Amino acid sequence: MGVAIDIDNVVKMYDEHTVIDGLSLTIQPGELFTLLGPSGCGKTTLLRMIIGFNSVDGGAIKVDGQRINDVPVSKRKMGMVFQNYAIFPHMTVAENIAFGLKTLKDSKAQMQSKIDHIMKVVHIQDHHSKKPDKLSGGQQQRVALARALVINPNVLLMDEPLSNLDAKLRIEMRNAIKEIQQEVGITTVYVTHDQEEALAISDRIAVMNKGVIQQIGKPEQIYLRPSNLFVAQFIGTSNVIKAKVEKQGTDTFIVFNGEYKEKLDNVVETVENGQEVLVSVRPQEFTITQEASAIAGVVESTMFLGINTHYLVTLTTGERVEVVQHIEDKAIIPEGTNIYVKVKPHLINLFDVANEQTLMKAGE
Structure with a gap:
C-alpha cells in the first residue's frame, strides 16, 4: 500500500523570484497523481522539492505524516524516472537495475532475486544482458522504471518520462506505466505538459499555471467541467x-x-x-x-x-x-x-x- 504525500503551503524562490508561493495539495496513498501544465509553470520544481533535489523555502512536505523538508535525498526512499532515462550506457540492463541496490547492502542472491522480479514486472526479462544502445526507446524507459522500482521505494516520481519517445511508443509506454503502477500499488507523482497523456493515465490531475494550482480533479471532471478559462483552453x-x-x-x-x-x-x-x-x-x-x-x-x-x-x-x-x-x-x-x-x-x-x-x- 502506498503512502500519502501532504504538501502544505510550500514556497520556492530563485534569486528573490517566487516560483511557487504557498501551494498546498494532498496526494492519496497508491494513486497516480499528475502535475500538468505548460513549460515554466512550476511542476518540475515541485517534483524536485518532493525528492529533495530542490530545497523548500517555506511550508512543509510530509510523507506518511513525517515532515521531510530536511531529510537527505538518500534517506527519503523515493525512486525517480527522468526525461532522458539517465541509464548508464556501459552497463547491461541487469547492471543498470542493480545500481540502485548497492546502497542497500543486500546479498548477491537477494539482489538477483529482486532484479529478476522487477524485470518481469516491467517486461524486460529477455534483455538482461543487453547494453542500452541495443534497446528501443521504450525498452530503455522500462529499464529506468525498473531501476527506480527495484529499491522498493515508498514514492515513485516521474518527470516527463515519455517526451523523448515517438507517438506510437508514447501510447504504448503510458499504458505500460499505468499497468505497472497499479500492479505495484505505489504512490506516484507524474509530471507532464501533454494533456492527452495526463488524461489517459491519471487517477487525479493538478493543472498548474505560473506556480499556482488552477484545478485538481479526476480526468473526466477537469475535461468536462474546467474551473476556469485557462483549464478549458x-x-x-x-x-x-x-x-x-x-x-x-x-x-x-x-x-x-x-x-x-x-x-x-x-x-x-x-x-x-x-x-x-x-x-x-x-x-x-x-x-x-x-x-x-x-x-x-x-x-x-x-x-x-x-x-x-x-x-x-x-x-x-x-x-x-x-x-x-x-x-x-x-x-x-x-x-x-x-x-x-x-x-x-x-x-x-x-x-x-x-x-x-x-x-x-x-x-x-
Missing part, C-alpha cells in the same frame, strides 16, 4: 465565443449572436439577466444544422482525418471556431460553404468575463 481544444445570459422567470438561457439561444439548467443562480459571458465550446460540441436560427458562419478550411472531418469556420460575429463532424454518411462540406451551427448545451461551459472563473454549478 489548456485541456484539449476549446473554442471561446461571446454570448449573453437571458433570464425568463426561473429559466436561464444563453444567447449567441443576439438570436440563437439554448436553455441551460446547470448555471449558477448568481448570473444576471443580460450578463455577458465567455462560452467554451469544444469542436465536437458543435452540431452542423440546416436551421437558420442557429449561428451562421462560413467554412474557411477543411481537414479530413479519417473518422472525423475538422472545419475551420468564421462566424458572422467574426469569431473563428473549429468544428468537428463525425463522418458517418455525411459528405464533406466544401470550403466557402455557408453553414449553421448549434451547441450541445449540456456539454458547454460558461465563464465570467471579468475573472474567467466558471459559472457552472459544482458537480453538474
